Amino acid sequence: MKVIDSDLALNKKTSIEPSLIKKKGFLYYLKRDFIIYLMLVIPVAYILTFKYGSMYGIQIAFKDYNMFTGLSESTWNNFATFKEIFANPQFFQVVRNTLVLNGLDLIVGFPAPIILAILINELAFKKFKKISQTILYMPHFLSWVIIGGIVTQLLAPTGMVNSLITRMGGDAIPFLTDKLAWVGTYSLVGVWQSAGWGTILYLAAMTGIDKELYEAADVDGAGRLRKIWHITLPGIRPTIAILLILQLGHIMAINFDRPFTLQNNLIMDYGDVISTYVYRVGIQSANFSIGAAVGLFQSIICLIFLVTSNFITKKLGGKGIW
Amino acid sequence: MKVKALKSIFASFTALALATSLVGCQSTASSDKQSEETADKTTGHRTLKVEVFDRGKPGQPDLNNNYWTKYINETFGKKYNATVEFVPVPRTQEVDKLNVLMAAGEAPDIVFTYNQGTVYNYVQQGGLADLGPALKEHGSDLTNYLGDDLLKYGKFDDKQFAIPGKRTVLLGMNTFIRKDWLDKLSLPVPTTPEEFYETMEAFKEKNPGNVTGVIPFGYALQPAYPGIGNIPDAFKPSDLSKKEFATLQTSPGYQANWNLPGFKEGIEYVNKMYNDGLISPSFATDKDAKQLDADISNGKVGAFITNWDGPYRTAPGTLTNLKNNVPGADLIPIDPWKNDAGKTPKAGYSPNGMFILVPKASKNVDLAVQYLNWMADPEVTLFLQNGEEGVDYNMVDGVPVQTGTTNEGEKMMTVANNLDYDILSNGIELGDKEKNVAAVSAGYPGFEEEVQNALKVGSVDYYAPYYFSTPNSADAKYNTSLKDFSAQMLAKLISAKPSEVDSLYKTLVDQYMGQGGKAVYDEYVKNYNAQNKK
């Protein structure tokens, strides 16, 4: 057996123990990468203690949970909670809405921070660059309660924007009261709130791009746009890929505050999502089982998306999550 | 390198330990007292844990160590050989936190909530202590203070699982109108729905306030309270049978009752107003009524329906704002929703306030009841709600008037009349109905007379919801989603074309019934029949 010792390939010094050279047992790897495994002790201990320590709680989705007698005393309900959820046509409506809104966030909201980051990166005026970065992510820090209030004040049928439009002779735009317009408003407000914050990761990635590449491109006479296309974008491609996979891996999950504060009674057909649905039906009536069951449903779908998109990425030659 | 890393980690832990010890220092003051007394086992000294709402008021004292907790421990504590320890729960998340505490068996001995659904849940899952026996043994004053008529609201399956707090003011909503606009147009105060409608039209046409975008009838569709106020009462038949009332008007007055006779006519009335351009154009997006408050404050609104004391409340202070923004403006409560018998019925609250509960796991059920019993003593109530006479308040015509010492520092009352500590009451309680009324208006400085008047107007033909001795399990299950759907129905119906209202109403109500509305109704009928067989 020809042993291509990977360690030799790495030019790594190891104490070569003849008895172990052919056998590559578990102990061998433990010895070789001892420090690496040591590094993993704390993180793994953390995950096992604080994440898996309460993992038994998943059972709530499958039981008639009585919060006083506890989980072990609660009876298995033969998927009754799941049956109840799937029997409700409203559930499928909120699933559809969730997917649509998340899909829009992906199409509109995913590229926005990238473009913005590129623009900021290209800014020549240093001081402006610094200040603008800080200001651009300010919206991320405002809670949705506040943003919702501001948005309503601005975009209501008689809000500030429409008052301006009507004064100039136009027709009021139903930003919030028309179902389709609302979806657009939801998307754009989301972009506004998160784009600035999203640039941070990309800007950090851009600092890692070799400056010499730009210099070489200058010599070749490349213009700004070409440099962006051929150097900057490929340079942050790994970051884009990872974030895209992670975002796809959240396709069925949706934040609560944003839809909740932007919803109103005229657009619920399109605006009611899984998180607000669970809030009403589950949490408000202390029906923990429904919350747990829906959560489980979401998680499974999300995980499928994650695994799939990771797989596709690797097939396309990129580096996945694992 | 290794050493550096270790050093930084070590430093972090030291800092954390330092911070913890700093914090430890801060809280020893309050925990000292506790540790001293609970250590005393020989005399059977007990600790009673009581929940207290934390409203996050800037400058509020330590909720477990202030003038009021000291008084409670000096009087009740000494007498019953106990320490009363207060556990703060943030007001806005009280239901969530309470659920977690109850589930973990960590809840205080006395907890409370306004949310009836939560109470019902606890009863269903067997988490509450039956207070009946303890009440008989230790709760004579309490029973006298609350009365059986009020106590019955805390009974489930004939067992006393909750002690209801006593509401002082039971009024629901009032209708307010711009007096100065009426005067300007020489119009009389409207006393019927027809007159009201004509007044609204006149407001629109003549714009007595000379404002851009006049809104004769201000309205906001709030998902938390989806309804059209007192309007349906004008169309509800006066000869409605008791059974129909009990089974069809089951939602509180500020919410929709779709199958109640007269409700549809009420909807048509509002729909007509919308189509004639008489109500707030942004009503459907005004979820928290902020736009309505702004419009009223800016003088654009002619009339609106709100809580009986709405404009006089300190926050948002609409009447104050209005008077500042528009000199000469004034609001008065009116009573135009007259029915076929010439009466103006107004739905209000049942006499019960908060549900006070004792977890089944509590080891101090008797002590808890003793605590509440002690609190029912009128002298204790008077002190908790006002403080010390001559120092914190002065008696004026039998009504306590605050001196201002309870607005800050150790004596701060986090809410008027200190209701977070005097949990038995929901409003000032002087033991006498008339004195209470006089005292209530004292709580609105600057508007005492107006409030007295609003109380008077709001009390005309007040009626309480029907009392059911058995809770409705279907309602507990579907209430939130039905309420939400009601809000959607209202939005669609009010903004529909007048010719469509009839068929749309039928379609939507069918959907409502199909989503649980029928189950809820059937159970109400069943409960009514059972209750009235006796």
Place this chain on the structure above:
Amino acid sequence: MSQKLRNRVFDYSAAFIVLIAVFICLVPFLYVLSASLSSNRAIISQLVTIYPIDFNIEAYKVVFGDGGMLYSLFFTVILVLIYAVLALSVTVLAAYALSRKRVKGRKIIMLVMVFTMYFSGGLIPDYMLIKDLHLLNTPYALVLPSLMSVFNMIILKSFFENLPESLEEAAYLDGCNDLQILLKIMLPLSKPALATIALLYAVFRWNYFQDALFYITDENLYTIQLKLYNVINISQQMAGENINLNIPSEALKAASIMFGTIPILLVYPWLQKYFVSGITIGATKG
């Protein structure tokens, strides 16, 4: 058009677009700031736009005059600092270790960790766990349960994976062990990534109050956002109460928002020096 001119056009266009974005992002902030300096009447009447009406600093007097609020701010700042350092350290350990392709068991450990991103016990089991570990009502309950975010770890791992392998090879030749490689070579090169992850943790800890809500009853251990939550979100319509609640004025709410937001906004500018690129990668090519 000459290249220089095209560059100029590009520069000004880019600056213009960014300027608009900056303006849009600044306006809501100006609104809250103005509201904090305006009168209640003006705010409720929706007269405030981006400058104060009836200018007054009463709201700030109340906020800064509240000892409890200042203490909570101080406590939260210390907590955030300690937490960010600890969380970053743990994340670095995991991310670096898992980025080394030769490590056996890498995939399994990744799966175990990614699984927790999607599946968890829920509110009550989490609470019971903290209770059983005797961490309730201690500052540790605000640090340990959220010590490492798998999401952040994945991002950092991706950064480490994209550092050239030649670096590691060269270091082995020089006789370094894995820890030395991490500390002397990899970390200095990863400053922007580390700063970003630290920032993510800091912001998370600053804003997240749900854990303090359930695990903490001692007011001294409230994080600032929890303390402010009731001030900002309490409404006059508190279900069932139907009494004249003396709730904080709108101006006070706005001032509280400013109080709870400005400190964390200042972290990024402070960290910006770490966002400049480290040693050029080209150095190893020699």
